[in-house]
Amino acid sequence: MIPAAFEYARAASIDEAAKLLDKYGEDAKVLAGGHSLIPLMRLRLAQPSALVDINGIKGLDYIKVEGSKVHVGALTRHVEIQNSDAIKDKLPILAEVAGEVGDNQVRNMGTIGGVVAHADAAGDYPTIALILDADIVTNKRSIPAKDFFKDLFTTPLAANEIVTEVVFPVADGPHKYIKFRRRLFDWAIVGAAAQKMNGGWRIGLTNVGPTPVRAKAVEEALHKGAKPEEASQHASDGLNPSGDLRASPEYKKHLARVLTRRAIEQSA
Amino acid sequence: MKHKVATTINGHRHEHEVEPRLLLVHYIRDVVGLTGTHIGCDTSQCGACTILVDGKAIKSCTMFAVQSEGKSLTTIEGMAQDGKLHPLQQAFWDEHGLQCGYCTPGFIMAAAYLLSQNPNPTDDEIRQGLEGNLCRCTGYVNIVKSVRSAAATMGGAQAKPAAKSVAGRS
Numbered sequence: 001m002i003p004a005a006f007e008y009a010r011a012a013s014i015d016e017a018a019k020l021l022d023k024y025g026e027d028a029k030v031l032a033g034g035h036s037l038i039p040l041m042r043l044r045l046a047q048p049s050a051l052v053d054i055n056g057i058k059g060l061d062y063i064k065v066e067g068s069k070v071h072v073g074a075l076t077r078h079v080e081i082q083n084s085d086a087i088k089d090k091l092p093i094l095a096e097v098a099g100e101v102g103d104n105q106v107r108n109m110g111t112i113g114g115v116v117a118h119a120d121a122a123g124d125y126p127t128i129a130l131i132l133d134a135d136i137v138t139n140k141r142s143i144p145a146k147d148f149f150k151d152l153f154t155t156p157l158a159a160n161e162i163v164t165e166v167v168f169p170v171a172d173g174p175h176k177y178i179k180f181r182r183r184l185f186d187w188a189i190v191g192a193a194a195q196k197m198n199g200g201w202r203i204g205l206t207n208v209g210p211t212p213v214r215a216k217a218v219e220e221a222l223h224k225g226a227k228p229e230e231a232s233q234h235a236s237d238g239l240n241p242s243g244d245l246r247a248s249p250e251y252k253k254h255l256a257r258v259l260t261r262r263a264i265e266q267s268a
Numbered sequence: 269m270k271h272k273v274a275t276t277i278n279g280h281r282h283e284h285e286v287e288p289r290l291l292l293v294h295y296i297r298d299v300v301g302l303t304g305t306h307i308g309c310d311t312s313q314c315g316a317c318t319i320l321v322d323g324k325a326i327k328s329c330t331m332f333a334v335q336s337e338g339k340s341l342t343t344i345e346g347m348a349q350d351g352k353l354h355p356l357q358q359a360f361w362d363e364h365g366l367q368c369g370y371c372t373p374g375f376i377m378a379a380a381y382l383l384s385q386n387p388n389p390t391d392d393e394i395r396q397g398l399e400g401n402l403c404r405c406t407g408y409v410n411i412v413k414s415v416r417s418a419a420a421t422m423g424g425a426q427a428k429p430a431a432k433s434v435a436g437r438s
Contacts, residue, residue, distance in 0.1 A: 001310055002289060002291075002294075003289045003291075004289070005287065005288075005289055006288055006289060007269065007288065008271060008288030008332070008334055010337075031332075031335075034330060034331065034332075034335075035312065035330055038291075038312075038330045038331070038332070039311060039312050039330065041289075042291075042310070042311075042329075051288065051332075053334075053335065055335065102400070103315070103399045103400030104325060104378065104381070104382075104396075104397060104399060104400050105315060105318055105325050105326050105327045105378065105400040106312070106327070106330075106400065108324045108325060108326055109326055109327075109330070109331070184399045185313065185399060185400060
């Protein structure tokens with residue numbers, strides 16, 4: 001399958017990338033790891049007029065712990081996050097999630113910035129970013145995760161705006177992410193995240209709607225002392241997932257409840 | 269507009285003008301002429317097109333040739349040295365790690381990456397390390413055996429003197 005023709009340019013800096021995006025206009029796309037974009041281009045579901053390749057930009061792949069924050073550069077590959085001692089120590093749920101993205105070859109290429117900017121409903125990092133109140137930093141501003149994932153594949157990013165890093169709070173308490181799927185390298189049919197933080201629980205769901213979902217009703221029930229099996233019954237409150245080839249809406253809601261319970265119970 | 273792409277593939281320098289939309293696997297097969305790298309699913313799943321780029325296993329159907337500018341690539345053709353099969357190739361032969369063989373180049377490259385990261389993997393780690401590759405002849409048991417055997421040959425030759433007899437088996 002051959003993608004439609006496009007213009008290609010390599011950027012050596014974020015400024016140059018922004019200028020190139022200005023030059024090529026709103027049909028241009030940023031090329032990072034390419035592991036969502038290139039498959040879409042081969043299927044011609046995406047036909048960008050130009051790709052601005054940011055892989056050559058130095059200093060965009062880093063993991064830095066500064067005080068109570070963990071900064072992850074946009075070009076950091078999943079494999080680096082998966083294996084990072086700093087992430088395992090300060091934000092272990094992110095290492096867990098990174099290790100379950102795609103397969104080894106995919107994790108060698110795919111980037112956290114790409115996943116966030118792509119805003120696929122089945123993306124795993126967005127759920128973690130949402131429940132931990134992470135900030136998505138671009139070349140123009142910093143956007144709280146709760147304002148970033150607006151709709152399916154839809155973010156507030158302007159045409160010449162580039163994600164440069166994601167800033168998470170340190171969260172080293174009990175946690176679990178359960179990615180339910182039929183094959184190891186698939187996207188989640190439904191995913192559930194549980195993170196104990198500042199004495200309370202943060203609960204999130206992946207692929208039960210157009211954006212990641214924070215299950216506040218579950219969090220509140222747990223806060224009031226409900227047991228996991230009771231609290232998790234609220235995981236499907238207000239959900240209206242669309243059915244797809246893998247799961248009906250009813251089944252996704254069932255999975256939301258079951259996986260939320262398991263994620264809480266298995267948090268360690 | 270075409271772009272220049274200069275790479276080192278299996279130690280040899282290559283330079284061509286290519287369209288940006290040319291996928292790396294098509295470049296390797298159709299422009300450079302190395303057809304050992306196979307195209308299986310063409311949807312980033314099966315791993316038949318796995319090669320090493322700067323030592324890292326990637327799926328060459330999910331990268332554009334222009335992205336390989338300045339990089340060092342290793343394909344299955346770069347594994348054997350001086351007419352002698354690479355220990356992984358020899359092990360796949362000895363342990364019957366293939367049936368039809370279509371997936372084999374990808375498996376061997378993925379396994380080469382795995383052993384570069386973890387020279388003595390457990391069977392579980394081998395299966396994890398090969399999660400990005402599919403064999404539709406369902407030959408995984410012998411593939412795992414092959415990688416285990418190659419690990420003994422390669423790691424053993426350096427670290428464990430007792431394993432030298434394994435290395436000499438072929």
